Amino acid sequence: MDVSTALKSRISTRAFRPDPLPDGLVRDILEVARWAPSGGNLQPWKVIAVAGAEKDAITAIARANPGADEAGERTVYPANLWEPYRTRRFKIGEDMYALLDIPREDKPARIRRYLENYRFFGAPVGLFFVIDRRMGHGQWAHLGMFMQSVALAALERGVASCMQEIWVNYRETLARHFGLPDEEMVYCGMALGYADTTAPVNRLRSDRAPIDEFASFRGF
Numbered sequence: 771m772d773v774s775t776a777l778k779s780r781i782s783t784r785a786f787r788p789d790p791l792p793d794g795l796v797r798d799i800l801e802v803a804r805w806a807p808s809g810g811n812l813q814p815w816k817v818i819a820v821a822g823a824e825k826d827a828i829t830a831i832a833r834a835n836p837g838a839d840e841a842g843e844r845t846v847y848p849a850n851l852w853e854p855y856r857t858r859r860f861k862i863g864e865d866m867y868a869l870l871d872i873p874r875e876d877k878p879a880r881i882r883r884y885l886e887n888y889r890f891f892g893a894p895v896g897l898f899f900v901i902d903r904r905m906g907h908g909q910w911a912h913l914g915m916f917m918q919s920v921a922l923a924a925l926e927r928g929v930a931s932c933m934q935e936i937w938v939n940y941r942e943t944l945a946r947h948f949g950l951p952d953e954e955m956v957y958c959g960m961a962l963g964y965a966d967t968t969a970p971v972n973r974l975r976s977d978r979a980p981i982d983e984f985a986s987f988r989g990f
């Protein structure tokens with residue numbers, strides 16, 4: 771698979787088949803992704819991979835305390851998101867619920883769908899990306915490059931993914947569960963597995979702003 775195809779065909783998969791992923795395959799994905807660049811070659815990332823009973827225990831943690839809000843000061847979005855970001859965020863959510871035929875008024879169905887996150891959408895493997903709290907914005911960006919590398923290396927091996935920042939809601943609980951030292955925190959999760967290609971939610975295709983909305987060319 772060439773890089774352009776990989777970049778354009780990676781999507782957030784939100785329904786997985788239960789088939790397990792061998793640990794060798796997960797290692798293979800990380801083996802490739804670890805070549806992601808980082809400033810000063812700090813490689814400011816750690817990964818915790820969970821499967822089987824370990825993964826189920828994490829889901830149980832979320833079930834036991836619905837509505838947890840442990841993001842702290844590193845929230846997923848800035849407060850009072852402004853345009854054009856507010857509209858983009860709204861649109862992807864509405865596009866998904868429209869595809870699933872879940873209207874705005876059907877709050878219970880929307881909540882059920884949202885809670886699928888905490889089952890890793892049925893994926894056999896969950897990854898948690900951990901960063902040292904002392905790191906700055908640069909290192910967080912570099913961790914993002916690493917995560918995209920994981921997603922692309924997975925895709926090349928027929929393995930689908932969905933990044934899951936939603937796990938910040940359980941940031942402190944997860945830190946305790948994993949026994950992280952005080953200086954480490956979970957940034958993001960990722961569901962990993964084989965896509966359920968029959969699931970309607972996986973037909974969702976997000977759009978992107980055209981180049982001239984975000985790029986300017988000077989001195990050409």
Ligand SMILES: Cc1cc2nc3c(=O)[nH]c(=O)nc-3n(C[C@H](O)[C@H](O)[C@H](O)COP(=O)(O)O)c2cc1C
Pocket residue numbers: 780781782783784862887932933934935936937958974975976
């Ligand atoms: C860092 C990061 C965290 C994300 N967290 C979640 C999440 O918690 N739950 C979810 O369903 N999607 C999550 N997404 C998926 C985004 O909604 C998705 O990437 C975006 O809408 C573009 O769609 P695409 O990934 O299919 O191209 C996350 C994406 C990124 C990059």
